[in-house]
Amino acid sequence: MTNAPILVWLRRDLRLTDHPALYHAAGQGPVVLAFCHDDQDGRALGGASRWWLHQSLAALGDTVTLARGRCEAEIPRLAEACGARAVYWNASADPALSATEARVRQALKIPTETFAGDELFAIGAVRTNAGTPFQVFTPFWRAALALPPPPQPLPRPAPLVLAPCPGLPLAALELMPKLDWWRGMAELWQPGEAGAAARLADFLDGPVETYQRDRDLPAKPGTSLLSPHLAFGEISPRQIWHAAQALPPGDGIHTFLKELGWREFSRHLLARQPDLATIPLRPEFRAFPWRDDPEALRKWQMGRTGYPIIDAGLRQLWQTGWMHNRVRMIVASFLIKDLLIPWQAGEEWFWDTLVDADSANNAASWQWVAGSGADAAPFFRIFNPVTQGEKFDPDGSYVRTWVPELAHLPNAFVHQPWKMGRVPGYPPPMVDHALARTRALAAFKGLKDDPAQHLLL
DNA sequence: TGAAATGTTGGGGCG
DNA sequence: ACGCCCCAACATTTC
Numbered sequence: 001m002t003n004a005p006i007l008v009w010l011r012r013d014l015r016l017t018d019h020p021a022l023y024h025a026a027g028q029g030p031v032v033l034a035f036c037h038d039d040q041d042g043r044a045l046g047g048a049s050r051w052w053l054h055q056s057l058a059a060l061g062d063t064v065t066l067a068r069g070r071c072e073a074e075i076p077r078l079a080e081a082c083g084a085r086a087v088y089w090n091a092s093a094d095p096a097l098s099a100t101e102a103r104v105r106q107a108l109k110i111p112t113e114t115f116a117g118d119e120l121f122a123i124g125a126v127r128t129n130a131g132t133p134f135q136v137f138t139p140f141w142r143a144a145l146a147l148p149p150p151p152q153p154l155p156r157p158a159p160l161v162l163a164p165c166p167g168l169p170l171a172a173l174e175l176m177p178k179l180d181w182w183r184g185m186a187e188l189w190q191p192g193e194a195g196a197a198a199r200l201a202d203f204l205d206g207p208v209e210t211y212q213r214d215r216d217l218p219a220k221p222g223t224s225l226l227s228p229h230l231a232f233g234e235i236s237p238r239q240i241w242h243a244a245q246a247l248p249p250g251d252g253i254h255t256f257l258k259e260l261g262w263r264e265f266s267r268h269l270l271a272r273q274p275d276l277a278t279i280p281l282r283p284e285f286r287a288f289p290w291r292d293d294p295e296a297l298r299k300w301q302m303g304r305t306g307y308p309i310i311d312a313g314l315r316q317l318w319q320t321g322w323m324h325n326r327v328r329m330i331v332a333s334f335l336i337k338d339l340l341i342p343w344q345a346g347e348e349w350f351w352d353t354l355v356d357a358d359s360a361n362n363a364a365s366w367q368w369v370a371g372s373g374a375d376a377a378p379f380f381r382i383f384n385p386v387t388q389g390e391k392f393d394p395d396g397s398y399v400r401t402w403v404p405e406l407a408h409l410p411n412a413f414v415h416q417p418w419k420m421g422r423v424p425g426y427p428p429p430m431v432d433h434a435l436a437r438t439r440a441l442a443a444f445k446g447l448k449d450d451p452a453q454h455l456l457l
Numbered sequence: 458t459g460a461a462a463t464g465t466t467g468g469g470g471c472g
Numbered sequence: 473a474c475g476c477c478c479c480a481a482c483a484t485t486t487c
């Protein structure tokens with residue numbers, strides 16, 4: 001064994017525990033942990049994600065050596081600068097990220113080794129009896145659960161001997177926004193591995209028990225809030241899986257693990273369809289008569305639609321970088337079906353504003369709502385923003401939190417303020433939902449009935 | 458992981 | 473006592 005270090009290239013796996021590449025490298029001697037910020041490494045991160053990344057790297061502190069520029073130039077340069085004898089990393093599931101990894105491998109003159117990525121089940125391991133990929137979630141997840149369970153998480157390497165390597169200061173990555181819109185985020189989140197572990201512990205200590213019931217109530221702290229930590233790999237799904245399995249079984253845990261299943265399903269879809277964020281999986285949707293309406297899109301983005309549950313969700317997103325999952329479905333349905341704005345516009349907005357923006361989850365979920373994806377909600381499933389609000393935010397406390405103009409309204413009006421007359425400072429509904437619903441159904445019907453449209457594909 | 462329209466049922470008021 | 477109507481409650485169908 002030489003004393004030359006192994007360079008461990010951090011991807012979207014900013015943690016030290018259950019990190020296969022790091023674990024195996026550290027078992028052989030000194031290690032250099034390196035991260036390279038590269039806007040051309042996959043899809044360029046949105047503003048909220050850049051803030052999170054900055055904080056997550058700050059949490060790693062001196063442990064990590066930083067670089068900026070094209071990965072295929074910077075990783076070989078760092079490897080040479082620190083005299084590395086090999087480069088290890090965990091393989092990414094996103095084809096755009098693995099393409100970068102292939103270029104890096106090609107550019108390196110020293111050996112490389114890659115390890116299992118952040119999936120519970122290896123991409124391609126979950127297949128039908130006929131050997132084909134699943135198109136529907138439920139059988140996919142059933143088949144996955146029949147496989148050997150995900151391996152136990154690896155411990156944090158001890159001892160972890162870090163070799164010195166010159167890198168950039170964090171500020172040189174220029175990830176922090178110029179304006180300080182991130183204050184609301186800093187209050188809610190603690191990026192980094194320790195924050196992730198604390199969230200998991202808090203969730204498993206209480207909310208998971210009633211998860212099946214409470215996860216749909218946006219005013220309650222009923223969800224795990226782990227999504228941004230998962231998106232940056234500050235915690236691995238294997239860690240979550242095994243921590244949850246260690247508890248007494250129940251509906252809550254079962255339902256929670258199924259959400260990890262959707263994450264797996266999305267990754268399997270993205271691996272097969274690298275353009276998942278832009279191209280509808282169902283080809284007939286390419287001919288959908290979407291509207292081009294920048295002004296309407298802007299009202300939606302800013303939370304000024306006039307529908308309280310929609311506006312609350314989009315303002316929560318803007319202020320915290322996160323939105324409750326139930327509300328994500330409602331606002332997405334509204335953009336796509338009430339406004340007839342292409343789902344890709346919503347996908348882009350979420351990509352830019354979510355701290356948990358994930359190339360697979362975001363694309364697959366927007367396609368799911370649009371009805372254009374695998375195992376998607378049928379197009380005619382159109383959420384009524386008033387009904388959804390009354391059902392899942394019955395006392396209006398979620399709306400009151402994020403739309404202060406409505407805080408004083410009685411419960412009976414908090415989800416339909418126009419029935420009280422004009423509320424100062426709050427806009428009237430930008431569309432009539434009943435009319436919008438009819439319009440959406442007509443547009444969809446035209447898509448199916450008009451054979452000429454299919455010829456346009 | 459819908460909503461709205463339409464259909465069915467059954468209790469109670471009433472002539 | 474009986475048929476008729478109303479309508480809420482629930483079920484089914486349709487988009």
